[in-house]
Amino acid sequence: MKPAKVVILGAGYGGVVTAIRLQKLIRSGEMTITLVNKHDYHYMTTHLHMPAAGTDHHENARVAIRDLIDERKIQFVKSTVQQILPTDKKVVLTDDTLSYDYLVVGLGSETETFGIPGLREHAMSIHSINSVRFIRQHTQYMFAKYKMNPQHKEYLTFVVGGAGFTGTEFVGELADRIPVLCRTYDVDPALVQIINVEASPTALPPGLPNDLVEYGMEVMRRKGVQYKLSTAIQACEADGVRLSDGQFIRAGTIIWSGGVRGNALLQQAGFDVQRGRVKVDDYLRSWQYPDVFITGDCSIVMSPEGTPYPANAQIAVQQGYNTARNLLYTLRGKPLRPFAYDYKGTVASLGRGEAVGTLKVKKVKGKFAALIKKMIDARYLFLIGGIPLIWKKMIFKQKMSNRNFHVRS
Amino acid sequence: MKPAKVVILGAGYGGVVTAIRLQKLIRSGEMTITLVNKHDYHYMTTHLHMPAAGTDHHENARVAIRDLIDERKIQFVKSTVQQILPTDKKVVLTDDTLSYDYLVVGLGSETETFGIPGLREHAMSIHSINSVRFIRQHTQYMFAKYKMNPQHKEYLTFVVGGAGFTGTEFVGELADRIPVLCRTYDVDPALVQIINVEASPTALPPGLPNDLVEYGMEVMRRKGVQYKLSTAIQACEADGVRLSDGQFIRAGTIIWSGGVRGNALLQQAGFDVQRGRVKVDDYLRSWQYPDVFITGDCSIVMSPEGTPYPANAQIAVQQGYNTARNLLYTLRGKPLRPFAYDYKGTVASLGRGEAVGTLKVKKVKGKFAALIKKMIDARYLFLIGGIPLIWKKMIFKQKMSNRNFHVRS
The missing domain is CATH 3.50.50.100 (FAD/NAD(P)-binding domain)
Incomplete structure (x- = not known):
C-alpha cells in the first residue's frame, strides 16, 4: 500500500x-x-x-x-x-x-476590522513576528520623531483599539516600556498617553470575574493607562481615530486588537x-x-x-x-x-510581575498569576521542544536577545 | 569695580x-x-x-x-x-x-542645502543627538517596514549625499551595521544598497592624498558601498533623489551631508x-x-x-x-x-578598525589610523572632563549603553 x-x-x-x-x-x-x-x-x-x-x-x-x-x-x-x-x-x-x-x-x-474605515490602512496589529517588529520600531520612531518636531505632541499618543486579551497584554507591556523610552529619548513621561478604547463596557478578557477586572484595571491605571469603555472606533485616519462619542484623538500610533x-x-x-x-x-x-x-x-x-x-x-x-x-x-x-x-483556565499578563486570570474555577492575580503565566509559557515550550527549548527561550533569553545587537532601542 | x-x-x-x-x-x-x-x-x-x-x-x-x-x-x-x-x-x-x-x-x-529642492523636507542630516537618534530609528524602521511590504525594495536603499568627512564616516559605520540589521530583520543583505553621491570627482575628505583616497574607497567598496562621483543631487523627493545624470534613485532613506x-x-x-x-x-x-x-x-x-x-x-x-x-x-x-x-592632521574613520588620514605630513591608514582616531577622541574627552570622562564614555561604554535598555535594534 x-x-x-x-x-x-x-x-x-x-x-x-x-x-x-x-x-x-x-x-x-x-x-x-x-x-x-x-x-x-x-x-x-x-x-x-x-x-x-x-x-x-x-x-x-x-x-x-x-x-x-x-x-x-x-x-x-x-x-x-x-x-x-x-x-x-x-x-x-x-x-x-x-x-x-x-x-x-x-x-x-x-x-477583523468590522468594516471600520481606515483601520486596515492606518492601524497596526499584533499578529506576526514581522508585525510586532514593526510595532516596536514604529513606537521608537515616534519618540525619535517627536524630538525632531516637538510641536507634534500626538506622536507620543498611543491608541489601542480593543481591551480584550491581546489589547490588555500589549497595553500592560507598553506602559512598562514607556519610562525606558522616555529616558532613552529625553522625553517627559507626562507627555505620553496610552489610551485603550473598548466598545464593550468592560476592559480585560471577557469572562473574567468582576473583582479581577477591577483589580486589573486598577493595576493598569496606576501604570498610566487611560480607558475609554463603551466607546467604539468609528474611523481611523492617518493621524488619529474618530470615536463614537464624537471625539477625535490625534495619535502617532494606532494598534488594533479588536478582533x-x-x-x-x-x-x-x-x-x-x-x-x-x-x-x-x-x-x-x-x-x-x-x-x-x-x-x-x-x-x-x-x-x-x-x-x-x-x-x-x-x-x-x-x-x-x-x-x-x-x-x-x-x-x-x-x-x-x-x-x-x-x-484549564486563562491568565492575562498585565505587564511585569502582574497578571489576572482563572484556573479552572480558581481566581488568580498579582505576582502569583504572573508566575502561573510563565509556567503556561514554559509548559508549551516543553511540549514542542522539551527542556532545551525552555532553556533557550526562557532561561537563557537575556543572553539570546543580547547576542546579535550592537545597540539598543 | x-x-x-x-x-x-x-x-x-x-x-x-x-x-x-x-x-x-x-x-x-x-x-x-x-x-x-x-x-x-x-x-x-x-x-x-x-x-x-x-x-x-x-x-x-x-x-x-x-x-x-x-x-x-x-x-x-x-x-x-x-x-x-x-x-x-x-x-x-x-x-x-x-x-x-x-x-x-x-x-x-x-x-547648507545649496537651494536643492526638497532637501530640507525629505533628507535627514547628522547634526545633533536628536537628529542621529532619528536617523538610527529611521534606518531600523525601514527594515521593519520592508518586512511588512516586501514589494518596496527601495526601503532598503540608503542614499547619502556628500562623500566628505561626515558622509564618509557615516557610510563606513552604516555599511558595518547592515549585516546586523539584516540578521535582526531576516533580510537578505544582497537587497540592501548604500549609495554615496558626491558632486566632486573624488570621495573622502578633501585634501587627502590620492593613494589614501583610493585605499579608503577600496575599503568602502568591499563593505558594499557604491559611489556615484561627479554626480550632483538635483532634487530630493519623498521617495528618492534625482541625480544630475538623469537617474532617479528610489530610496527609503536620504541623508544629506553635503555642506x-x-x-x-x-x-x-x-x-x-x-x-x-x-x-x-x-x-x-x-x-x-x-x-x-x-x-x-x-x-x-x-x-x-x-x-x-x-x-x-x-x-x-x-x-x-x-x-x-x-x-x-x-x-x-x-x-x-x-x-x-x-x-595636527585629520583622520577619517571608515568603520570598525579602519581609517585614513594625515598627521602633520605623515599619512596613516588602516588599523593604525583607526587607533589614532580613538586617541584623538580620548584626548578631547581628557581635555574637557579628565580621566573620569574617558573612563565613562570610552572604556565603560559597553556597560553604559546597555544600562537603560531592554531591547535592542
Whole structure:
C-alpha cells in the first residue's frame, strides 16, 4: 500500500503540534507528511505582546521549524499557500502544487476590522513576528520623531483599539516600556498617553470575574493607562481615530486588537465559513470535506452548551493532539476519538510581575498569576521542544536577545 | 569695580572649551559667566556618525553640561537663543533676555542645502543627538517596514549625499551595521544598497592624498558601498533623489551631508556673513563688534595663505582656548594674543578598525589610523572632563549603553 499523503498548512499552534505528534506516533511507511509555512519559524502568538512593546526580543517568541521537526519524517516546505482546492485534493503554493490524501488546515487568523474605515490602512496589529517588529520600531520612531518636531505632541499618543486579551497584554507591556523610552529619548513621561478604547463596557478578557477586572484595571491605571469603555472606533485616519462619542484623538500610533477572523483562503476555497472560520465536526473535520481537518483560529468548535469556544492557543494545541491521533486512527481503520476541550483556565499578563486570570474555577492575580503565566509559557515550550527549548527561550533569553545587537532601542 | 558680564552662547566645542578654560583661569570677582545652551548636554559632533548608524549608543556621544562646568563659577541656562542684539549688547532667549559686556558666539552650524529642492523636507542630516537618534530609528524602521511590504525594495536603499568627512564616516559605520540589521530583520543583505553621491570627482575628505583616497574607497567598496562621483543631487523627493545624470534613485532613506553654513542668527543680527559665517579678526572677534567673540562653525578664520580654514572640531577647540585667554587679557588690560591654528592632521574613520588620514605630513591608514582616531577622541574627552570622562564614555561604554535598555535594534 502506498503511504497516505498528509499535508499540513501552517506552522502555528495547531499545525506544529499536529506535526510533532505525528512524527512521534507514525509507523514507517504509514504516511508522508509535508508541512507548509510561509516562514521558516514557528512563533508563539501568546508571547507577541512583549516584542511588540519592546519589553522582550522577538527571538524569544519564535523557534526555527527545523529545530522542532524531524526532517527524516516530515518534509518542510517554506512557501505561501495561494489556494486550496478541496474537490481536487490539491493545494496551490507560490511555486508548486501539492496533492494530498488528508489535509490539515492551520492557517491562523486575519485581522477583523468590522468594516471600520481606515483601520486596515492606518492601524497596526499584533499578529506576526514581522508585525510586532514593526510595532516596536514604529513606537521608537515616534519618540525619535517627536524630538525632531516637538510641536507634534500626538506622536507620543498611543491608541489601542480593543481591551480584550491581546489589547490588555500589549497595553500592560507598553506602559512598562514607556519610562525606558522616555529616558532613552529625553522625553517627559507626562507627555505620553496610552489610551485603550473598548466598545464593550468592560476592559480585560471577557469572562473574567468582576473583582479581577477591577483589580486589573486598577493595576493598569496606576501604570498610566487611560480607558475609554463603551466607546467604539468609528474611523481611523492617518493621524488619529474618530470615536463614537464624537471625539477625535490625534495619535502617532494606532494598534488594533479588536478582533480576528479566520484565514480568507477557506472562504475562497468554498468552505462554509462564519467570520472566515469553519464549523468542524466532532473530529475537527470539515463537514463538507471529511479529509480536511481544521485547527486553531480557522476552526469553530462548539461547546456542549452550544456556544463556540473562543479561539486561543490552548484549544489549538489540544486540537493538534486530537488531529494527529485521528489521522492515524483514520489510516489504521480505528474509530476516531471526538475532540473534548479541556479548559484549564486563562491568565492575562498585565505587564511585569502582574497578571489576572482563572484556573479552572480558581481566581488568580498579582505576582502569583504572573508566575502561573510563565509556567503556561514554559509548559508549551516543553511540549514542542522539551527542556532545551525552555532553556533557550526562557532561561537563557537575556543572553539570546543580547547576542546579535550592537545597540539598543 | 563690577565684574564683567560674559555670556557664552552654545555649548559646542568652542563654547564648552571657552567656558572650561575660563572657569580654570578667572580670579574671584573678575567676571560672571553665563553659558546658554538649548540642551543640558554637550555632544561630540565628531562622534555622531556612530549613533546615527547605530554602531554606538548616543549616550557615548554626549556629556551632561553639569558634569563639565563648575556651577559656582558658571551659571548654566538651558534655553534657546532667539535673537542677538549686538548694538544693545543683549541676547534674547525663549524666556529671558540677557545683557552682556562680552559675548562668545558658538552656536554651530546649520545644514547648507545649496537651494536643492526638497532637501530640507525629505533628507535627514547628522547634526545633533536628536537628529542621529532619528536617523538610527529611521534606518531600523525601514527594515521593519520592508518586512511588512516586501514589494518596496527601495526601503532598503540608503542614499547619502556628500562623500566628505561626515558622509564618509557615516557610510563606513552604516555599511558595518547592515549585516546586523539584516540578521535582526531576516533580510537578505544582497537587497540592501548604500549609495554615496558626491558632486566632486573624488570621495573622502578633501585634501587627502590620492593613494589614501583610493585605499579608503577600496575599503568602502568591499563593505558594499557604491559611489556615484561627479554626480550632483538635483532634487530630493519623498521617495528618492534625482541625480544630475538623469537617474532617479528610489530610496527609503536620504541623508544629506553635503555642506553646512553658520547659524542663521548671526545674519539676522546684522553681522556680515558668508554662508552664515562671520570672518573674524586676529583675536576671533567680530570686526563690527569687538566685544563679540565668535568660535567654531560660526566663524571664518583665514590661513596665512589667505584661504579659510575648514571648520572642524580641532579648530573650534583651539579657538576656545584662545578666546578664554583673550577675554581675560581684555579685562586685565594685557595685549591680546592672535589666534594661530596648529593643524595636527585629520583622520577619517571608515568603520570598525579602519581609517585614513594625515598627521602633520605623515599619512596613516588602516588599523593604525583607526587607533589614532580613538586617541584623538580620548584626548578631547581628557581635555574637557579628565580621566573620569574617558573612563565613562570610552572604556565603560559597553556597560553604559546597555544600562537603560531592554531591547535592542
